[in-house]
Amino acid sequence: MIATCPPRPVSPLRPRLAVAAAALCTVAQQTAAWHLGPLGDRWRHTVAVAECAAELAGPLGLEADVLVAAAWLHDIGSAPAAVATGFPPLDGARYLRRELWPVRVAALVAHHSGARFVATARGLGRALAGYPRETGLMPDALTYADQTVDPAGRRVTPDRRRAEALRRYGAGSWYARADHVRGPHLRAAVARVERRLGG
Numbered sequence: 001m002i003a004t005c006p007p008r009p010v011s012p013l014r015p016r017l018a019v020a021a022a023a024l025c026t027v028a029q030q031t032a033a034w035h036l037g038p039l040g041d042r043w044r045h046t047v048a049v050a051e052c053a054a055e056l057a058g059p060l061g062l063e064a065d066v067l068v069a070a071a072w073l074h075d076i077g078s079a080p081a082a083v084a085t086g087f088p089p090l091d092g093a094r095y096l097r098r099e100l101w102p103v104r105v106a107a108l109v110a111h112h113s114g115a116r117f118v119a120t121a122r123g124l125g126r127a128l129a130g131y132p133r134e135t136g137l138m139p140d141a142l143t144y145a146d147q148t149v150d151p152a153g154r155r156v157t158p159d160r161r162r163a164e165a166l167r168r169y170g171a172g173s174w175y176a177r178a179d180h181v182r183g184p185h186l187r188a189a190v191a192r193v194e195r196r197l198g199g
């Protein structure tokens with residue numbers, strides 16, 4: 001069960017050191033709470049994305065531990081401890097590898113929600129490409145969860161989420177510049193998940 005209570009004041013464990021003590025997603029939850037808990041809406045968004053991922057894993061036949069861990073950590077690049085380039089998917093992936101998280105989890109974070117399109121627009125495409133990009137329902141499910149939860153943690157439609165993000169970032173933002181390729185990518189990922197859920 002996913003906790004929605006305020007984060008506990010305990011420092012995060014390194015996953016390789018904690019592997020005998022807790023599932024990956026439990027360590028991910030603790031890590032996210034430590035770093036994002038003080039950030040208000042970012043934490044509320046993260047909790048709701050993790051809840052959505054946990055709901056999707058079973059019906060989609062995905063490894064829940066990996067998907068939910070990636071969901072807890074998908075915005076870890078916004079944490080002060082991780083910020084470097086200012087592009088959260090890349091900063092998050094780099095932070096996670098420094099902290100000994102599995103490559104698969106870091107790579108899911110690096111590429112979630114069409115990050116490569118924005119990275120290319122920002123000149124960070126090569127750096128992001130250093131993380132293997134998984135295909136299939138696992139990254140689709142993570143993107144679905146992120147794109148159906150707004151910045152305050154409320155469930156929304158993907159279209160509403162995308163429109164809100166474009167408004168928030170602004171017409172001249174990297175997100176707006178990449179939207180002509182990122183937008184269709186997000187819609188396709190959401191459609192694949194809905195098709196599988198509907199079937």
Ligand SMILES: [Fe+2]
Nearest residue numbers: 045074075146
């Ligand atoms: Fe997010």
